[in-house]
Structure formats: structure tokens, C-alpha cells
Amino acid sequence: MVKRTSLEGDPCPIARSLDAIGDWWSLLIIRDAFLGVRRFSAFQRSLGLAKNILTVRLRALVDRGILAIEPADDGSAYHDYVLTAKGRGLFPILVALRQWSEEFDDHPEQITTTLVDRVNRRPVRKLLLAAEDGTPLTAEQTTLAGR
Structure with missing residues (x-):
């Protein structure tokens, strides 16, 4: 290895x-x-x-x-x-990977499960990157800043 x-x-x-x-x-x-x-x-x-x-x-x-x-x-x-x-802090990472695959996988029909809310049994909304005020952001609307 x-x-x-x-x-x-x-x-x-x-x-x-x-x-x-x-x-x-x-x-x-x-x-x-x-x-x-x-x-x-x-x-x-x-x-x-x-x-x-x-x-x-x-x-x-x-x-x-x-x-x-x-x-x-x-x-x-x-x-x-x-x-x-x-470890539990990794949950959003796994959800993001799952949602990316659901959107871009070459064979989405082979995905046999859906992530749902336990209480309502409804699909989980796609993760959204947002500014502090809640405004949705794309990659083009972000940059890195020094600390």
C-alpha cells in the first residue's frame, strides 16, 4: 500500500x-x-x-x-x-455528496433510496449555500479572504 x-x-x-x-x-x-x-x-x-x-x-x-x-x-x-x-459534523458533507450524485450521476435510475425527513417522510431539500443574511450564493459569488 x-x-x-x-x-x-x-x-x-x-x-x-x-x-x-x-x-x-x-x-x-x-x-x-x-x-x-x-x-x-x-x-x-x-x-x-x-x-x-x-x-x-x-x-x-x-x-x-x-x-x-x-x-x-x-x-x-x-x-x-x-x-x-x-463525526456527526460530517453529515452535511455526506448529504452534499449524495445530492450531487442524484443530480449528476450517469445512471440515476440505479439509485434506490431517497433521503427523507423522519417525521414527515418527505424528501430533504437540496442543500443551499447562503450568505449571512440568507441570500443564496453560487461559487461565482464567493471568494477567499485572509483572516
């Missing part, structure tokens, strides 16, 4: 975020955690990932504070992987 270059000290927050998340397997682990997966065996079943690769990815997500290890709530000797506040 090729060793990754750390982007931890990069001044770009996008690069730093990618360093913290890791890779696409890690995003799929996080997706599954949002869907209620908590046990190593359940992650492995869902993702079809080799045990050694899953072990490394879970350890990295714990080390980065995205997942935490807790004793299993059923009293068994197993432990659960649960999202931390930092």
Missing part, C-alpha cells in the same frame, strides 16, 4: 478535512455509522471490506476523533463504534 502524504499542516481547510477523513472507505464507514451500524462485523458485512483494511480505517477514524469506541450496549464483550460530535 502506498503511504499517504499528510495534509494535516496544509493551510487549505479542504486539504485538512481530506486528511482527517482519510479516504472513500472511511466515508462509507461513516455513512454506515449514520445508518446505525456499530459493530466491526456489521461494517464488514455491509462494506465487504477485508478485516485488515477495515481495522486500519476504524482505528484511524477513532484516532482522528470521528468515531469513539464504547462498550457494547448489550453487555457482551464486544465494543461499538459510535460517531462523536466531530
Whole structure:
């Protein structure tokens, strides 16, 4: 396996975020955690990932504070992987990726689920980037400023 270059000290927050998340397997682990997966065996079943690769990815997500290890709530000797506040903060990122795919995927008919509000069971509105006053913004209407 090729060793990754750390982007931890990069001044770009996008690069730093990618360093913290890791890779696409890690995003799929996080997706599954949002869907209620908590046990190593359940992650492995869902993702079809080799045990050694899953072990490394879970350890990295714990080390980065995205997942935490807790004793299993059923009293068994197993432990659960649960999202931390930092991990739950990734929810809008996953929603944005999902919505981008729903809009631009070459085969949207193969997408078999829709993200809905639990209470009303209605589709979630597309994420919107807005100015402080609520005005919608496009990429062309934004720029980077020094601090």
C-alpha cells in the first residue's frame, strides 16, 4: 500500500478535512455509522471490506476523533463504534455528496433510496449555500479572504 502524504499542516481547510477523513472507505464507514451500524462485523458485512483494511480505517477514524469506541450496549464483550460530535459534523458533507450524485450521476435510475425527513417522510431539500443574511450564493459569488 502506498503511504499517504499528510495534509494535516496544509493551510487549505479542504486539504485538512481530506486528511482527517482519510479516504472513500472511511466515508462509507461513516455513512454506515449514520445508518446505525456499530459493530466491526456489521461494517464488514455491509462494506465487504477485508478485516485488515477495515481495522486500519476504524482505528484511524477513532484516532482522528470521528468515531469513539464504547462498550457494547448489550453487555457482551464486544465494543461499538459510535460517531462523536466531530463525526456527526460530517453529515452535511455526506448529504452534499449524495445530492450531487442524484443530480449528476450517469445512471440515476440505479439509485434506490431517497433521503427523507423522519417525521414527515418527505424528501430533504437540496442543500443551499447562503450568505449571512440568507441570500443564496453560487461559487461565482464567493471568494477567499485572509483572516
